[in-house]
Amino acid sequence: MVTPEHNFEISWNLDNSIWAIGENSIKEAGCIHTTQGLEFEYVGVIIGDDLQYRDGQVTTDYTKRAKTDQSLNENNRKHRLLQFNVT
Numbered sequence: 780m781v782t783p784e785h786n787f788e789i790s791w792n793l794d795n796s797i798w799a800i801g802e803n804s805i806k807e808a809g810c811i812h813t814t815q816g817l818e819f820e821y822v823g824v825i826i827g828d829d830l831q832y833r834d835g836q837v838t839t840d841y842t843k844r845a846k847t848d849q850s851l852n853e854n855n856r857k858h859r860l861l862q863f864n865v866t
Protein backbone atom coordinates (compact mmCIF):
# COMPACT_ATOMS: atom_id res chain seq x y z
CA MET A 780 0.00 0.00 0.00
CA VAL A 781 1.53 3.30 -1.09
CA THR A 782 0.35 6.88 -0.64
CA PRO A 783 3.08 9.05 -2.20
CA GLU A 784 1.43 12.34 -1.19
CA HIS A 785 2.03 11.40 2.47
CA ASN A 786 5.35 9.60 1.91
CA PHE A 787 3.78 6.43 3.32
CA GLU A 788 4.37 2.86 2.24
CA ILE A 789 3.49 -0.35 4.08
CA SER A 790 3.12 -4.00 3.17
CA TRP A 791 -0.37 -5.51 3.33
CA ASN A 792 -0.37 -8.87 5.09
CA LEU A 793 -1.58 -11.49 2.63
CA ASP A 794 -0.94 -14.78 4.41
CA ASN A 795 -3.22 -16.62 6.82
CA SER A 796 -0.97 -16.30 9.87
CA ILE A 797 -1.73 -14.30 13.00
CA TRP A 798 0.44 -11.55 11.53
CA ALA A 799 -0.33 -8.94 14.19
CA ILE A 800 1.70 -10.72 16.88
CA GLY A 801 4.68 -11.34 14.62
CA GLU A 802 8.06 -9.72 15.16
CA ASN A 803 7.76 -7.58 12.00
CA SER A 804 4.11 -6.64 12.40
CA ILE A 805 5.03 -2.97 12.78
CA LYS A 806 5.91 -3.05 9.08
CA GLU A 807 2.60 -4.57 7.96
CA ALA A 808 -1.04 -3.59 7.63
CA GLY A 809 -4.01 -5.92 7.85
CA CYS A 810 -7.75 -5.86 8.09
CA ILE A 811 -9.76 -5.61 11.29
CA HIS A 812 -10.96 -9.18 10.92
CA THR A 813 -7.45 -10.57 11.38
CA THR A 814 -6.90 -8.60 14.59
CA GLN A 815 -10.11 -9.25 16.48
CA GLY A 816 -9.47 -10.40 20.03
CA LEU A 817 -5.91 -9.10 20.12
CA GLU A 818 -4.62 -6.23 22.25
CA PHE A 819 -2.28 -3.54 20.95
CA GLU A 820 -0.26 -0.79 22.57
CA TYR A 821 -0.86 1.41 19.53
CA VAL A 822 -2.74 1.19 16.30
CA GLY A 823 -3.29 3.20 13.16
CA VAL A 824 -6.36 3.37 10.97
CA ILE A 825 -6.27 3.86 7.23
CA ILE A 826 -9.43 5.55 6.01
CA GLY A 827 -10.25 5.50 2.31
CA ASP A 828 -12.32 7.84 0.16
CA ASP A 829 -15.49 5.98 1.10
CA LEU A 830 -15.55 7.62 4.57
CA GLN A 831 -15.90 11.40 4.62
CA TYR A 832 -16.41 14.13 7.22
CA ARG A 833 -18.32 17.24 6.14
CA ASP A 834 -20.41 19.80 7.97
CA GLY A 835 -20.31 17.89 11.26
CA GLN A 836 -21.36 14.57 9.72
CA VAL A 837 -19.48 11.41 8.88
CA THR A 838 -20.84 9.75 5.74
CA THR A 839 -19.97 6.63 3.79
CA ASP A 840 -20.25 6.16 0.05
CA TYR A 841 -20.20 2.51 -1.06
CA THR A 842 -19.35 3.50 -4.65
CA LYS A 843 -15.89 4.61 -3.51
CA ARG A 844 -14.98 1.35 -1.79
CA ALA A 845 -12.44 -1.05 -3.23
CA LYS A 846 -13.98 -3.14 -6.00
CA THR A 847 -12.47 -6.24 -4.36
CA ASP A 848 -14.41 -5.62 -1.13
CA GLN A 849 -16.69 -8.64 -0.66
CA SER A 850 -19.16 -6.58 1.37
CA LEU A 851 -20.09 -4.86 -1.89
CA ASN A 852 -21.89 -7.88 -3.29
CA GLU A 853 -25.63 -7.49 -3.85
CA ASN A 854 -26.57 -9.33 -0.65
CA ASN A 855 -24.72 -6.78 1.48
CA ARG A 856 -25.95 -3.54 -0.10
CA LYS A 857 -28.76 -2.92 2.37
CA HIS A 858 -27.28 0.32 3.64
CA ARG A 859 -25.83 2.20 0.71
CA LEU A 860 -25.35 5.49 2.55
CA LEU A 861 -24.79 5.83 6.26
CA GLN A 862 -24.64 9.09 8.17
CA PHE A 863 -23.46 9.75 11.69
CA ASN A 864 -23.80 12.97 13.64
CA VAL A 865 -20.57 14.06 15.29
CA THR A 866 -20.84 16.17 18.40
